[in-house]
Amino acid sequence: MNPTRHAAWTALAAHRDALADTTLRQLFATDPDRFTRCSLEAAGLFLDYSKQRVTMETMALLVKLAREAGVEAHRDAMFRGDRINNTENRAVLHTALRAAAPVQVDGRDVLGDVFEVLAQMRDFTGRVRDGLWRGASDQRIRDVVNIGIGGSDLGPLMACAALEPYGHPELRAHFVSNVDGTHLATTLSRLDPATTLFIIASKTFTTQETLANAHSARAWLVEALGEAAVARHFVAVSTNAAEVSKFGIDTANMFGFWDWVGGRYSLWSAIGLSIALYIGMDHFEELLAGAHALDDHFRHAPLDANLPVLLALLGIWNANFLGAHSHAVIPYDQSLHRFPAYLQQLDMESNGKSVMRNGEPVGCATGPIIWGEPGTNGQHAFFQLIHQGTRLIPVDFIAPIHSQHPLGRHHTLLLANCLAQSEALMLGKTEAEVRTELTAQGLRGAALEALVPHKVFTGNRPSNTILCERLTPTTLGALIALYEHKVFVQGVIWGLNSFDQWGVELGKQLAKKLEGELEGAPLQPHDASTSGLIARIRAARG
């Protein structure tokens, strides 16, 4: 059903209008228990949403919306292995990759297959990490290069960066994704073929960028060590054994997964091989366990005390009722510097859609633009707009209480900045406060009046704060799963299929045709802009 037709949607719109003059300052002033009421903890993650522009009535109506949209039934269908990805007729079972109880797909318990690949990963990663799997010239592997893109890159890259303190002291992890030769060339320029292992990670094994990079990496290795070395230096992670063999990787060196694992949900599968190599299989399994703890919470906690459900509902409130177009995610942890990029694919590829599962137009705003950078860097770049710009930009602040790298007072400074930003966004600064401040600084008359409007902060700008004790494999697993399920719940409420991505196809098809034309094939009819650009590039390339 169209989301706007739910009774709770109409009630929320009326409630929003009734609440129009209520500010966060007032909400905090009138309810000393607001923080306690608007915070909860699960799977090692603590969420404070008291700085969202909501009352208890808002939350009750939002939970009603979730109920009317059938969030519980859809959630159960996903965990059960129903084919909820209706346009591709697939189950959606990334949760089975971190499950403990049997999960059936077409009458087969997929957990056996999952455990088999985990055992294969444990064996292989153990041998590489212990220096038993050796390169063709009998040297131990020191550099692992994951070649993949999208879901076959962003998750592993983000997780390896986040868990760097757990990294093997003698192994470095590299990630090459871009078809721009610069990415591969600059990476290889620092590496020795004799001690380098390539993981070609691609669900389909047909992705143009990944195959181009894989072929060039293979040529680089063969030139140095000869054809026979490929078997010791290349492994593949894919669902497509035929294409893996065609590329020239022995399927004995292939780690499989299944069509019920979506690309952007695949870091829990063998796509996480680079993570497991880098942090070790025990830590990789802790990552899975952290996600599983969050899965359990999502499955069993009541909707009004359910972390991912609440995050999703607050996002819907901000996007559909308060008019926010984007959503900033600001980790106060340098090691999470690729987390916003990871979330961009997770959220925007899942819910960046305008038709519902049944093909009808959705009729309301859907997935927001996700963006962000680590704090405090973002403060010195774009926070001006979040504080005083004309747009409403809800923020998720994410911070571990203890640093992975304690260094003097650094972490205190970091946390103080994190709290200061959400406080400033919420409180703002009134005209009266600005006048008092400027008067105290000795300003008077016209000089004071000229400055006042520039120094006023409207405040009333919403944010969540998510804290964890420490960033560990377990808490990272829970954090990622939290956002996965948030995206899922929002997709259900908007009536979307969050698990296909037809929107990325058209550009791919057109690029295929253009490749030849750029290399001198007869020009095809295009719009004047594209034809003009092709002509200019061809002329310059000679």
Ligand SMILES: O=P(O)(O)OC[C@H]1O[C@H](O)[C@H](O)[C@@H](O)[C@@H]1O
């Ligand atoms: O893993 P692969 O099959 O190479 O796909 C890599 C990526 O490319 C596609 O274009 C999709 O948009 C992504 O969802 C996917 O993660």
